[in-house]
Amino acid sequence: MLERVPYWLLAIPLRLAVATVFWNSAMTKLANWDAALQLFREEYRLPLLPPDVAAHLAVSIELSMPVLLLLGLGVRxxxxxxxxxxxxxxxxxxxxxxxxxIQWAAMLLVLLCRGAGAVSLDHLIRQRWSKAPASGQGG
Incomplete structure (x- = not known):
């Protein structure tokens, strides 16, 4: 019986859970930007990226990707x-x-492989796109 649970019903909490993790991380950084920069300089120390660039890149990703997940837009x-x-x-x-x-990765892998589900902008766009008449055909 549980196998009949529609994927979209499972995808919504996955999208919400992952979005919340990364959004909260961005909010923490933005609440004290100087402390965030200090973390990137002293603790995180990513190779190849200067700390300031890494911090800006991280916050940009943490702000934008959760919004896309919540909207179900460009989820993959x-x-x-x-x-x-x-x-x-x-x-x-x-x-x-x-x-x-590994918990984050598991949720993200499901979303990557299966997409946003039927309750999403991705699904709505895909439906509209597939119903659009092909240009240059017909009479």
């Missing part, structure tokens, strides 16, 4: 971006936090 690309960010955090910043990161 958003999930891929957040999966990449999760990987960077796991590999370079907090490798000991893998139990948390």
């Amino acid at each position: 690309p958003a999930a891929l971006v957040l999966l990449g960010m999760t990987s960077v955090i796991e590999i370079f910043v907090y490798p000991q936090a893998w139990p948390t990161h």
